[in-house]
Amino acid sequence: MKDFDIHRSLNEIDVNAEWVGLREVREITTHRIIRDDHPQSNVTSTTHGIMVEALVDGQFGYCSVNRLDQESIQEAAEKAYIQAKESAKYSLFKFTTDSRPKSVGTHESSYKLTADSISPGELNNILLKVCNALKVSDKIVSRESYGRIVDSTYRFVSSNGSDIHQKFMLVTTDCSATAQEGNIIQRRTDAGLRGRSYQMGMELFDEMELIQRAKRVGKEVVELLTAEECPTETTTIVLTPDQMMLQIHESVGHALELDRILGDERNYAGWSFVRPGDFGSLQYGSSLMNIVFDPTIQTQFASYGFDDGGMKAEKEYIIKNGLLVRALGGRESQIRTGIPGVANLRASSWNRAPIDRMANLNLEPGDATFNEIIGSVERGVFMESNRSWSIDDYRIKFQFGCEYGKLIENGEITKTVRNPNYRAKTIPFWHSLKMIGNKDTFGIYGTPYCGKGEPNQTIRVGHASPVCLFENIEVFGGVS
Numbered sequence: 001m002k003d004f005d006i007h008r009s010l011n012e013i014d015v016n017a018e019w020v021g022l023r024e025v026r027e028i029t030t031h032r033i034i035r036d037d038h039p040q041s042n043v044t045s046t047t048h049g050i051m052v053e054a055l056v057d058g059q060f061g062y063c064s065v066n067r068l069d070q071e072s073i074q075e076a077a078e079k080a081y082i083q084a085k086e087s088a089k090y091s092l093f094k095f096t097t098d099s100r101p102k103s104v105g106t107h108e109s110s111y112k113l114t115a116d117s118i119s120p121g122e123l124n125n126i127l128l129k130v131c132n133a134l135k136v137s138d139k140i141v142s143r144e145s146y147g148r149i150v151d152s153t154y155r156f157v158s159s160n161g162s163d164i165h166q167k168f169m170l171v172t173t174d175c176s177a178t179a180q181e182g183n184i185i186q187r188r189t190d191a192g193l194r195g196r197s198y199q200m201g202m203e204l205f206d207e208m209e210l211i212q213r214a215k216r217v218g219k220e221v222v223e224l225l226t227a228e229e230c231p232t233e234t235t236t237i238v239l240t241p242d243q244m245m246l247q248i249h250e251s252v253g254h255a256l257e258l259d260r261i262l263g264d265e266r267n268y269a270g271w272s273f274v275r276p277g278d279f280g281s282l283q284y285g286s287s288l289m290n291i292v293f294d295p296t297i298q299t300q301f302a303s304y305g306f307d308d309g310g311m312k313a314e315k316e317y318i319i320k321n322g323l324l325v326r327a328l329g330g331r332e333s334q335i336r337t338g339i340p341g342v343a344n345l346r347a348s349s350w351n352r353a354p355i356d357r358m359a360n361l362n363l364e365p366g367d368a369t370f371n372e373i374i375g376s377v378e379r380g381v382f383m384e385s386n387r388s389w390s391i392d393d394y395r396i397k398f399q400f401g402c403e404y405g406k407l408i409e410n411g412e413i414t415k416t417v418r419n420p421n422y423r424a425k426t427i428p429f430w431h432s433l434k435m436i437g438n439k440d441t442f443g444i445y446g447t448p449y450c451g452k453g454e455p456n457q458t459i460r461v462g463h464a465s466p467v468c469l470f471e472n473i474e475v476f477g478g479v480s
Contacts (some may be wrong), residue, residue, distance in 0.1 A: 004068045006050075010157050012070055019097045021158040023075075023308060024048075025350035026136035030115075032123060032147040034131040039124060050052035052076040056084035058094025064205065064351040085457055098428035099331050100310055102161045106268030107305025109169040110298040111201025112270035115151050118202045123147060126207050133211045139225060141180035145214070146174040146194075148448070162310045169344040170301065170460065171204045172197040172448060174214055181225040186418060188221035188403050190214070191242040192386040197241045197301045197446035197460070220404055223416050230420040236380030237371060237473045238283040241443030243402055244363060244465035248387040249450070251357035251426045252284075252291055253461070255395035256318060257452075258329025258341055259358070269452045273426070274324070279339050282324040285430025290364040291319040293328065293342045301446025301462035302359035309345035309354055316342050318361070322430070329356050348457035355453050360462040366436030373435050373469050380408040381475050383420045399423040401478065419478030433472060 008021050026048040033041035049066035061084030063076040067410060088094075117128075130145040150170040157163050173196050176189040176272065192198060198204060208448055255272045255315050259265055262276075274282070295303050295313040310329050318326050329337070330345025335355055346357040374382070388401035405420030406413045424432075446462040 019052040054080040057088035075245035103310040113202035133214035142178040148172040186224040227416040230417040233478040245463040256332035258327040307343040311343035312344040362464040365466040375411040381472040384404040441467040
C-alpha cells in the first residue's frame with residue numbers, strides 16, 4: 001500500500017457525482033492445518049483492491065478493481081456512476097451526503113507478537129504438538145489442529161474529507177478430535193468450530209496452553225463414547241459462553257439487523273419477526289438481559305474504530321433490561337427508518353458493498369457466581385460448545401445442539417451426557433433467562449464465518465457472554 005497514493009487517486013477521479021469514496025483493503029492470510037500428524041494446508045495468500053463508491057441522484061453505485069493504476073480506478077468510478085444513475089430511476093429512497101459523514105481517525109489492533117515473530121517452521125511444530133496431544137486414546141480416529149493469521153490494512157477516503165486508516169491483526173486457533181466405539185461416533189472441538197478467534201497477535205499460539213486444551217478435548221471426546229444419551233424433558237439449562245456465542249448470534253444478532261427487518265435480505269438470508277415499531281416497546285427478554293454492540297474491546301474479533309461508511313464505532317445498548325432499544329443498522333438504514341442504530345455498515349472485503357452486519361454483540365455479565373448458578377438447579381443440563389444449529393427465516397423457532405453435556409442434580413454437576421440439544425422460540429426463551437454469571441464466568445469468542453448478502457459476504461463477528469441459566473426449556477438427545 002506504500003506505493004499507492006489513495007488521496008491523489010481520489011483527487012484525480014473525474015465523474016459528476018455528489019460524493020465519491022475509495023475503500024482500499026489489503027489482507028495477507030495464512031492457513032495452517034495439521035490432520036492426524038500430517039500437514040494438510042500451508043498456504044499464504046494476499047488480496048488487495050479498491051471499492052469505488054459514487055453517490056448520484058440520491059443512489060449509491062459501486063465498482064471494485066484490483067488494479068491500482070489511475071486509468072483502472074477512473075474506469076471503476078465511471079461504472080459506479082452509471083450504476084447509480086440508472087438505479088436512481090427505480091429508487092424507493094433517495095440518500096444525501098448525510099449518509100456518509102466526514103470522519104478522520106485511526107484504529108490498530110493491540111497485540112504483543114507480530115506475525116513474523118514465530119517462523120513458519122515453529123508454527124507448524126506447535127500445531128503438530130497440539131495434534132499429537134489430542135491422541136489420548138486409540139478410540140480417537142481423527143485429529144486436527146488449526147491456525148489462521150490475517151494481517152489486514154484498510155484505508156478509506158472520500159470527497160467530503162474522510163480519511164480513515166485501520167490495521168487489524170486477526171488470529172484463530174482450533175483443534176478437534178473424533179472418537180468412535182462401535183456405532184457411536186462423537187466429535188469435540190476447542191470451544192466450537194473456530195470459536196477461538198481474536199484480534200490479537202502470535203501470542204495466541206501459546207504452546208503450553210494449546211496443548212493443555214487439546215488434552216481436554218481428547219479426554220472429553222472419549223468420555224462421550226460411554227456417556228448416556230441426553231434425556232428428553234423440559235428442564236433448566238445452563239449454557240457456557242461458547243454456546244451463548246451461537247445463541248446471541250442467531251436469535252438476537254440476525255433478528256436485529258435493520259436491513260433484514262426492512263426486507264432487504266428476505267430473498268437470501270431471511271427476514272425477521274421484529275418490526276420497526278418494536279424498538280422502544282418490545283420486551284425481548286427478562287430484565288436480566290443487557291445486550292451491547294461494542295466494537296471497542298481490544299481483543300475481540302470484530303473490534304474497529306470506524307465502519308465502512310465512515311461512521312465512528314461506539315458502544316451502544318441494543319437491549320437494556322430486556323427492552324429492545326436500538327437496531328443493528330448502519331447510517332443508511334437509520335436514515336431510511338428513523339430508528340437509532342450503530343456503526344455496523346460493513347463489507348467483507350474490497351470487492352463487496354457494505355451492508356448492515358453485526359460486529360461485537362455481547363451479553364453483559366450479572367452478579368451470580370458459577371457455584372451459585374449450579375447450586376440453584378435441582379435438575380437440569382449443563383451444555384458446552386455448539387455442534388449444530390437450525391433457525392427459521394424469521395428468527396423465531398430454533399433448535400441448537402451442543403458437543404458436551406453434564407447433568408445437574410441437586411445443585412451439583414454429575415454425570416456426562418452426549419448429544420445434548422434444546423429447542424425454543426426466541427422471545428419466550430430470552431424471557432426464561434433467570435440467572436447471569438458474573439465477570440469471572442465471562443468468555444470472549446468469535447467466528448470468521450458469518451454469511452449474508454448477495455453476492456455472499458462472509459464476515460468476522462465477535463460475541464461475549466457469561467454463563468447463563470434458562471428455565472423450562474425443552475431438552476432432548478440425538479441418535480446414537
